[in-house]
Amino acid sequence: MDKTPADNQTPLTAEAEAHVPEVSAAPDSPEEIEARTNSFLPELLTVSPSPHIRTEDTSRSIMLDVCISLMPALIWGIYVFGWRVLTLTLISVGFAVGSEFLYEKLMKKPVTILDFSTVVTGLLLALNLPVSVPLWMPAVGAVFAIIVVKQLFGGLGKNFVNPALAARVFLFAWPGHMSTFTSPGDKLSAAALKIAETDIVAGATPLASLKNGVLPDTSLFDMIIGYESGCIGEVSALLLAAGGIYLLARRVITWHIPVSYIGTVLLVTFVFAKSSLPFDFALAEIFSGGLFLGAIFMATDYATSPVTNMGRVVYGIGCGLLTVFIRYFGGYAEGVSFSILIMNLLVWYIDRYSKPVRFGGVKVDEAGK
């Protein structure tokens, strides 16, 4: 039977009020009704506790939304850094999905690759790598992310740190590969690959110069649209923000973490600017490096972020403070990955202490019960 969505906002006319739904042709005879009804009656009815209906959203539809929202950044990555980006992404996603499938088969667990969460992990890992990394790196990273970080802790929703970020940090065991950034439009010249091979750090990202208190050569406009050097998916703040807006509109994420995270970085780098132009400096800080990718897509990872809105704001601020701390005082120019991983470890405590006061809870306490 077709259910037409009720146009409830329009008051019914008198005519409509008297409307009784049409019965198709003549009503069936009682015998017909009985025969038809009996043919559809089950032997046993299903008895289950309420509620009897569910939302149409599933974990899969949410993960697909995340994949969709990452597409602009991925396509931009291909445009800026060349087709090698696609190869790396396919390797990363392929190994992520493959290792989950094999692990679950071997462990005789239900195979969950269709929930698309591994695709998200693989995508995020690829977007967090420089384009010049050798092809085995996304493969190793993806297997590490899925097997060690996710499956060994119980699979989807049970991992306590973000798998893609943990894998990225694991890959820092090869710092030369991980810190060689190709210039935009370079399409990965042989020279760049050679640099990567010989472990020479060629740090020319805007962040590297910001660390020394120098405003980067890259214009603010280029940083926003993403024509700069950096990891594959982190360069275009604009397209990442577009993906974020899509996720907000689809109610996949809430604004709390991205806004509090980016806001904190903006505020702190403005107040403690290393340059005589604090506003320019702060803007360069938020639009360069992995902040947008981290704040919108990595820090909002469900399994490793708080569930309350209050907790999410606290978590976002914590990420922001740590990011600036590492960017200012750490050995690496970038601090987003590390700060999110550190805050991941605090999520249970944040949840525990941001537990909302239950409805009517205060009054009971006042009553001295």
Added chain:
Amino acid sequence: MAFTFHGGIHIDEHKTTRRCLVETMPPPKSVSIPLSQHIGAHAVPVVKVGDTVDKGQVIGVIEKGLGCPVHASVSGKVTAITEKNAANGMKIRNIVIANDGEERLSPDIKPWGKSLADTTTEEIIEIIRAAGISGMGGATFPTYAKIQSALGKVERIIVNCAECEPYITANHRLLLENPEAVINGLKILMKAFGLRESEIAVEDNKLDAINKLENRLVGSKMIHVRVLKTKYPQGDERQLIYALTGRELPVGKLPADVGCCVFNAETCAAIFNAFAEGMPLIERIVTVDGDCIKRPRNLLVPLGTSFTDIMHCCGGLIRSLKKIVSGGPMMGVSQWDKDGVVTKGTSAILFFSEKAENRYEQPPTCIRCGRCVRACPMRLMPNYLATFASQGKLEQCEEFDVIACVECGSCSYSCPGHVPIVQYIRAAKGQINDRKRAQAAALANSQVNPEKG
């Protein structure tokens, strides 16, 4: 500005029957009337097998304790008084009456002789008790007892027409077709409480009903129509009171403790019928819907009518039936017996196929998205409650206020991982209550034993 509360969920309304006039169901061949339809004592039959009864005649009385008398909903012959398992599994005695089709009214049924102004509070309470009226929204607390316990504490009466459950349109149709009965019933309640003002609260998906009430109540300073934002579970009285007054009802307290008393719209209409015609509560409006039923409609049904009769009356089934739900899909009770009967609290009967369940083929997994936390109208953390409950960590459940859960099901509904959250919570609440009872019993024993020794 519409009144509302925090949390809650937006559900597809499925109010297919909202334009279906309430039709009187052709009297069934027989009815089976349970002697207990609500909290409180079971009624004791005052008729024997073979007796001829009239419509509206008292067939069961309460000897002591809380409860309402039970009346015959058709005229005819008592063919059996048998024990039958109710939907909740309890054995309840039923009086089965074969309908003789004469619709013979009991001579006891006569309008209350006095005018409302001359009627005392005690008399009103007695009329309501004698008519067997209990809350018709689903919780079915005996209305006379609710009034008695709330007398003197109440400053606001609220008529609940939120009808926030999907599918159900019984109250909506009642407001459109018979607003007088609701308004007059409310006036009787106001007289009983000695109040000069009251409120009728309706969700804004029933603007036609709101218009109708407002037109009827133009210039009335006594009864105010309040428009509520459409959101589940607005019809929960805690959320309703909060939306209208800003007062939060503490756990374990009654609405009267915050100065409010909430009545269902159909209960008000029943009170008016009892007062104006002397008619006890023997029939009610039931929304019949669900994807299996051929002709969804609103029916005025004698109490005790079986679901099978109703199914046939609505054109029968058109696809394979999986589940019968008595009440709304969010808090209704699924039936194991297709011959279950309509009672005072049955606002809807829904016939669902497998499709309505919306099963998800992946194993249920919490992805910690936090939707349940946002949906919970009681501001709990259902994801943690479900996790603790599934691991048997009852202390942690208690620490996270599991007892405050009202089991509205918003968490389970909104869970994209299809975790049966509220089901876990219910199980934990049951275990905690069992343990408390056991502890209380052990304590009582230990206090008794030393005296013996």
